[in-house]
Amino acid sequence: MHGISDLVLGTMYFGTRLDERASFALLDRFVGAGGTTIDTANCYAFWESEDGHGGQSEAVIGRWLAANPGVREELVIATKVGVEPADDGGLEGLSAEVIERECGRSLDRLGIDRIDVYWAHGEDRATDLEETVTAFGALVKNGRVTRLGVSNHATWRVERGRRLAARLSVEPWTVLQLTTSYVEPRPGADVPGKDHRFGFVSEETRDYVESHPELELWAYSPLIQGAYDRADRPLPQVYEHPGTTARLEALAQVAERHGVAPSQVVLAWMMTSAPQSRPIVGVSSLDQLDSALDAARLELSPEELSGLDAPR
Numbered sequence: 034m035h036g037i038s039d040l041v042l043g044t045m046y047f048g049t050r051l052d053e054r055a056s057f058a059l060l061d062r063f064v065g066a067g068g069t070t071i072d073t074a075n076c077y078a079f080w081e082s083e084d085g086h087g088g089q090s091e092a093v094i095g096r097w098l099a100a101n102p103g104v105r106e107e108l109v110i111a112t113k114v115g116v117e118p119a120d121d122g123g124l125e126g127l128s129a130e131v132i133e134r135e136c137g138r139s140l141d142r143l144g145i146d147r148i149d150v151y152w153a154h155g156e157d158r159a160t161d162l163e164e165t166v167t168a169f170g171a172l173v174k175n176g177r178v179t180r181l182g183v184s185n186h187a188t189w190r191v192e193r194g195r196r197l198a199a200r201l202s203v204e205p206w207t208v209l210q211l212t213t214s215y216v217e218p219r220p221g222a223d224v225p226g227k228d229h230r231f232g233f234v235s236e237e238t239r240d241y242v243e244s245h246p247e248l249e250l251w252a253y254s255p256l257i258q259g260a261y262d263r264a265d266r267p268l269p270q271v272y273e274h275p276g277t278t279a280r281l282e283a284l285a286q287v288a289e290r291h292g293v294a295p296s297q298v299v300l301a302w303m304m305t306s307a308p309q310s311r312p313i314v315g316v317s318s319l320d321q322l323d324s325a326l327d328a329a330r331l332e333l334s335p336e337e338l339s340g341l342d343a344p345r
């Protein structure tokens with residue numbers, strides 16, 4: 034059984050594309066409906082900001098938390114470190130110094146004293162993995178972070194990091210954040226806007242997650258910018274293949290039976306089909322948020338799920 038508490042509110046454009054008023058309205062509606070989990074990052078959204086640096090999303094969430102005393106205790110707040118632009122033009126990476134410094138800055142912007150889930154946002158192969166794992170572990174040991182997650186990493190790096198954590202007796206990564214949806218790009222295709230080589234959920238990821246019940250999977254960009262429902266947002270060309278045709282037909286049938294939008298079936302399917310994932314929804318209006326909240330309440334029958342899993 035899944036529900037609204039499984040849905041994650043993505044806040045990538047809060048404080049940049051979305052002004053404070055619109056961001057507050059979405060946060061109010063999400064939490065008012067029973068939403069508990071909010072995803073942000075120290076780097077959101079540097080590409081939309083005048084100074085080329087992030088922090089606007091965390092700052093807006095911080096001001097909203099301050100305006101709503103008591104609500105913080107009800108929430109899981111997740112934020113990330115690793116891909117904020119550095120002064121030298123590269124990315125900040127995952128050195129001990131960066132992790133320690135950026136955790137402090139995120140706590141300050143959010144106005145909280147503990148981050149519930151702290152993510153390694155992207156790989157940093159120039160830093161020794163042991164240094165990264167030790168630094169993340171120290172944040173948990175000293176009480177500034179509760180749980181650790183890893184995003185956009187090759188599965189072997191995740192496993193190596195978890196082994197290192199066990200050897201060093203520090204908290205391991207237990208949450209994975211990758212992108213996936215109901216339709217899948219052609220294998221090997223160059224997906225537009227895909228920033229991370231290992232950002233996609235693969236067959237290997239599914240096997241890894243299913244073989245490790247202690248791991249949770251959070252799925253970013255689950256609605257492919259709204260492409261399931263919107264004529265003005267066709268699926269990128271890399272999704273054009275026979276597998277997509279079959280999947281879109283199966284989706285349309287289930288959506289019609291329930292009288293809902295295809296994107297809502299996508300979210301309900303992701304929350305139910307093995308391995309279950311928690312979709313991180315990006316929304317820019319209350320209508321879009323309501324659609325996602327309704328999807329989290331949508332129950333699919335076993336027959337519908339198996340039809341969607343293996344469409345003919």
Ligand SMILES: NC(=O)c1ccc[n+]([C@@H]2O[C@H](COP(=O)([O-])OP(=O)(O)OC[C@H]3O[C@@H](n4cnc5c(N)ncnc54)[C@H](OP(=O)(O)O)[C@@H]3O)[C@@H](O)[C@H]2O)c1
Nearest residue numbers: 043044045072253254255256257258259313315317321324
């Ligand atoms: N770990 C990572 O590297 C990573 C990367 C990317 C994102 N993320 C996380 O994932 C979250 C979501 O990412 P995303 O924004 O790329 O997600 P997405 O699901 O691909 O796209 C969200 C966009 O789809 C459109 N949309 C959503 N619901 C809709 C509906 N019911 N009807 C019509 N259009 C709809 C909206 O576009 P318009 O606003 O244009 O209307 C919305 O902004 C982010 O906020 C962030 O927290 C993480």
